Amino acid sequence: MTVILAKKIPASATPLLCTTATDWPSLRATLPKPTQRWLETLGFAGKPDTHALLPDDKGGIAQVIAGVRAVDDPYALAALPQALPTGRYRLSAEGADLDPQAAALSWSLGDYVFDAYKARGRVGAELVLVDGPEAQRGLAIATAMCATRDLVNTPAEDMGPAQLANAVKLIAKPHGAKVKEIVGDALLKHNFPAIHAVGRAAAAGREPRLIELTWGDAKAPRLSIVGKGVCFDTGGLDIKPADGMRNMKKDMGGAANALGLAALVMALKLPVRLQLLIPAVENAIAGNAYRPGDVVRTRKGLTIEIGNTDAEGRVVLCDAMAYAAESQPELLIDLATLTGAARVALGPELPALFTRDLALARELVDLGLQERDPLWHMPLWQPYQAMIETPMADVSNSGNSPQAGAVTAALFLDRFVPADQNWLHIDLFAWNLVSRPGRPAGGEAQGIRTLMHHLERRYSA
Template sequence: MTLPHGFVAAPGQAARPLHLVGREQLAAWRDRQPRELGPWLDAHRFEAAAGSVLVLPGADGVGGAVVGIGDARDPYSYAHAPFALPQGDWAPAGDLDVETLRALQLGWGLGSYRFTRYRTPLRDPARLLVDGGLEAEVADVLAACLRVRELVNTPTEHMGPEQLHAVVEGIAAAHGAVFEAVVGDALLAQNFPAIHAVGRASHRAPRLLQLQWGDQSHPKLTLVGKGVCFDTGGLNLKAGDGMRNMKKDMGGGAHAIALAELVMARKLPVRLTLLVPAVENAIGPQAYRPGEIVATRKGVSVEIDNTDAEGRMVLCDALAYAGESSPALLLDFATLTGAARIALGPDLPALYANDDAVAAAWLDAGLQVRDPLWRMPLWRPYLRYLTSPVADIANSGPSKMAGSIAAALYLERFVPEGQPWAHLDVYAWNDNDRPGHPAGGEAQGLRAAWAMLKGRFA
């Protein structure tokens, strides 16, 4: 995964000074500046509000700039700068502590990103001069976040099950991992019937992608990601506005892939397995139907109440398979429910966990790295919303109550008893442009997951 073009200045370049100032530091910073700068600040009513930028005058027209920031440890405090500043090279003025410098570098990279596969951007970002170059871990974390964005932003024409297959296979080759794929009718032969049922209507064969890496003596970490490369809703067809952005329905798979790549790049001492069921939920003569009873790998029969509840169908086979090897930790990521967005909005992923220590560690990591998520309850009485009169469980139900919780409870049904597991229901998307959050694909809870895994396994 490549980083944004030209967002870091080459060492030795002349750079204009960039002052990073919060509201609380503005008065002290202003006292240290030349007196003639005061009227300039007053004329522009600069108050160092978070997200603000003021170019400072100089002999050649631009003598520097001051950037208003909020939380100095939040990467997004700096993400507006690359496109708010004039093009050129900029160097932070003054000494920054290690954590602030990391946040600046990461935020600058996130703010410099534009999806350029199909069009050339109007301008390049301003470049950040970093003594000694970009810190290695910052670069790897940034690459993981941008991997998610790139995968989600690419339309299904160029990011279907076959292309996702090629991406994971390429990542495996780059890191010396073992890659396997179970494709098409081989899913039935190898007992992944639910994955096959969802993907069988498409002309693009469904598949289960598997990557394995690491020392056999290390604790086992398994990552699972929903890879529905496009979701029409199936025979329970989505309305046009609901289908418009369904290229993003593999956003959970994108998160799992990017996190696996980060784990390998940083050589975390784990025995890693990545599982991505990659399908297209299409309409055709072979489409699975409401009312059908679908077998699953675990032997649990599922009545199809709604073909648009397909993510939990492909994940249930993958989770059952993951649990067979009893990993020390099992995580899954999925763009699973609109109900999670109704509850928490687009920015907060919904976290479910059957292990309080895992949940607490992930939540705490999110606070530490400013990548927040919110824990939701696995309220088991709500399993009543998935009752079937003819099968062990239904994949949905008529009630609109507790939709995100019911979906998580469905997944938990396929996780072995006692297996530490957490599920993140992500939006993986920005509906509109905000500084550092360009419209389109987005990584959510990923940096927090990495910080949590470091704390648990490093």
């Protein structure tokens, strides 16, 4: 653990003085002249993600000065754990007064390395913080985000539907949550035919399933979270090209983020009756794979014509979302790596947010900007329902136009959610293409800090 919470900070820990670029000139003026000249020689100007080491008279480190973007930046210290010499550090009382939550979160995220298959290069430096609710909250958020990253980063061979179910059970256990699974042909018995259709071609041991976690007071408002758990996506019979399939281990990124959000709800003891649903499948190729042109029945009773077997995510989600809506939750949230069209529109860092509640959409966009965990509102434009009409069934999973793909995917799901149901649909990437401090290339948690903040506002008022 690279963040240590203590009742008393040891004096032996090296002080870490934080500054913003704006405050740096006035802070520099308070330092001894030799120190000022040393920092000028190094070119230190207080810019974010930069630091300078100040030596003592014994050849050790007397102090570290670090540039931060803002005192509440969730990535404020993320550049430091892997850059500083191994040892223990403490925040200095001088300089910027860093928020304890941001300090704990950013340091933890900065030390994240996915090392399940390759040993990490070095042990990260440690930060000692005063134990308190804000620092504890920062660690809880970091734990959920890092667990989400681990799930997305794990190769499909070791993260199939059964392993994803085990991950849910592992997170459920310390909170006393209950988990159950409906596996394989039992999905047909329990009326989840769409989940079964997509996942039935997978090999033995990788059968499709619906994973359900429940937690909390039965009298509390029900919160349902649904995550797309396509553990690997070949594209099915409409097979993806090699470069399109390369990172499809991350196609369960919605499930990973849903589980991360659920873990936070439980860790922070939100007063809700939580239901987490993960339809977990592998979209594989075999003789019994579902086909283009097939008509698939669903739990809600609607029929789907399969225009493209690579538009499988919405097919598995519709059964889970219809099931969630049967309990009339106060709020239904689904998270999914659903469309490439959302990435074309918004790029990898902006998850697309769809909701019928425009006021809520504006609130979440503003909150995401505040949290530096953005969501971007896109429209459930009802005239585009015509794009997913088909004479063969109630709806097509791919539609009759390549345009507005993220919107038509959301409109497909809209048909499976009752008109009076509060609902958020988030189409996310769950992946960093390039490395930045605290955000290494690979699996990523997106939107869960913003959603958690909203849920706290919603249910703790």
